[in-house]
Amino acid sequence: MSKTILSVDDSASIRQLVVFTLEKEGYEVVSAVDGQDALAKAKGQAVDMVITDLNMPNVDGIELIQALRADPAFKFTPIVMLTTESAMNKKDAGKQAGATGWIVKPFKPEQLIAVVKRLLG
């Protein structure tokens, strides 16, 4: 049975790329447009991993990670943050909030798949 990944990014083009890349590898992908949307969607189903951008309106990536870690259902779920080279301090904040790993934008689809395999198997 395939694993479900929650992908969170306010950029439609990135969301589409993530869905395309991961579905080809056999994962199920649920997309959300920001942290608030993500939390709503996470309530509905079993999610095996979360990939999230950090800069988003409403609830941003850091807040999302904090909210997820505080929820017993997501305490040990692997969470990957999408960061940019110029925002490495955000990456540290994400680590503090409990993120498992990170990918730097821009990234190639193969890099995304490698990280998912490394954290989820």
Added chain:
Amino acid sequence: MDAQKNLYREEAYELLANLEDALIELEQHPDDLDIVGRVFRAMHTIKGSGAMFGFDDIAAFTHTIETVYDLIRDGKLSVTQDIISLTLSSCDQIKAMLDASQGLETVSDERTVELTQAFTAYLPQEEGAPDKGSPSLEKTGDQADGQRPLTTFRIRFQPHKDLFANGTNPLPLLNELKDLGESTIVCHMKDLPDLMDMDPEACYTSWDIILTTTSDINTIRDVFIFVEDSSEITIEPVDTLATENLDAEYKKVGEILLERGAIQKEDLDKALKTQKRIGEVLLDKGVVDKSEIRSALAEQEQIRAMRKKRAAADETSSIRVPAARLDALVNLVGELVTVQARLTQFSAKKSDPDLMGIAEEVERLSAELRDISMGIRMLPIGTTFAKFKRLVRDLSNELGKDINFVMEGEETELDKTVIDKLSDPLVHLIRNSIDHGIEQPDKRVASGKPAQGVIKLSAQHSGAHVLISIADDGNGLDVDVIRAKAIEKGIISAETTLTEKEIHELIFAPGFSTAQNVTSVSGRGVGMDVVRSSIEGLSGTVEVHSSKGRGTTITLKLPLTLAIIDGLLVNIASESFVIPLGAVVECVELTEEGKTRAHGRHLIKVREEIIPYIPLRETFSINEGIPAIEQVVITELGDKRVGFVVDRVIGQHQTVIKTMGHMLKNIDNISGATILGDGTVALILDVYKLIQQTEYLEREGLQQ
């Protein structure tokens, strides 16, 4: 990629529109940090997504602007009239760059530089270099793999207690290391406290990994990049399998332990004085932990093995074994697995911890035995693929066609019986591609294709299956021709309406062939249906995807092994059945309410999807005791999802397949049987056939 570029452009144009609004608002309320946030995020997305989809000029330009707004966000800079004007001008510039990427306009590079400089003036003079902390997810230095010698590394992975707190799972990391080469992994459990004192959220284990690989140390370090802060990692090369070292004996266990600092020299000397084996002595004296010894021994063992392998590289070290002997072995393993299941069930009933411990070990060993014996029968499919090269060459010459034959995935392994039975069907499919698929070179050029056609034969693993596909960029299937021929042959009536996919499926009907001339190669009309039944005989499926004028791809999906599969054990009343787990995607409940909501039709709504189901009680005429809530096991074959209704889902079951006896072989929807731990028989359902049958019955109006 074009579609993605377009999507980005659309997104960017929209963002720019929002951005302009925000800037005008910001001009009125220069201290409103929310608006600043909106501006920052818009720039950030334009930059980030731009870089992703190849708009590097936009990404570079926006970078400086984003940095300025970051400073404003942090309160280090105030919004001024000048900044707003510059930003609005930049929006125009970005728009121009987007237009230019579509060929609509040219962009003034001087203007870009001018604006960038204007923004840079707002930045503090020392701008730090970007953090080098990004993981290099590319395999570093793998280009020279063939030349680099095998090196053995000693890797120690000691997670801190709080490893799991950030969602880390150490097992995929170990798997990633395993994929780099040959490895032995030893787990240290000496810090594991009693169950009563254990914190289930803490990590008490650490691992030693002895890895022999051609990868370099940075590739190994990269695996641990996310856990650097939450664990202790040491990686040291301990042996290079360069030829010079091969004669020297590898270090003795004591030396290894000494080197690692696990023991002191005095312990080593004292222990050596006695005659016992060093490991035993050190263990007896309590100087070192059992897992340390195991780890050191593993290192020694692995390196010795690697050296032996390397030394024997030129000699052939394989043995020919009569296939019958292997079959006997696999049979025995099957019997063993069955008895082991009984043992496990029995020990669970007896609740005797000693017995359960033994049963667990037997289970572990028989699983390993099963995997190894299944593995012995696996051969790379490349051996079969290779002989097709000649076939393609000869045939394309005979027919005057120019064909590039590409093979992929030759190292994919399959059970020997499966490979043997695949040969003929593959030959037929390739012949079809050459004969009917690829056009003559002049015809190809006339329709804008390169004169040389491509036939790609590829194999890859997919879960518990192997996917083999033959893809050509030739004619593709012509639905009109197929339809006409099918009507002519009486396979369908002239009034029947079919979808394009269904028309494609007609080529598998017995007696079908659209070849104008029966050539020496094909056209006898005995081909595709035989291909399909051969593949189905191997418990596989055949699918065709085709696009007129573009090409055809035939995909074969085959199970990895025919003898033992992972199954899902289910119950209907007192009968047990097994559904191959590889086909199962999920199980949901079927309540009275669910049934009435579908108005008596066999449909169930799962989240947003409507999925048809087959009520197995009806199929098998089982009438006793329906439970109030039934279970629907949802399977996925190709892109179709169909549910099967059962009473209870018991769980995963290692299923040793026994063929049905002579008399019962023709029952289509059962593909075999298995013996459960308590001695009863469970029938294994042929999901594909069941779906086919139900579709047939529905189409003929014999069922609801």
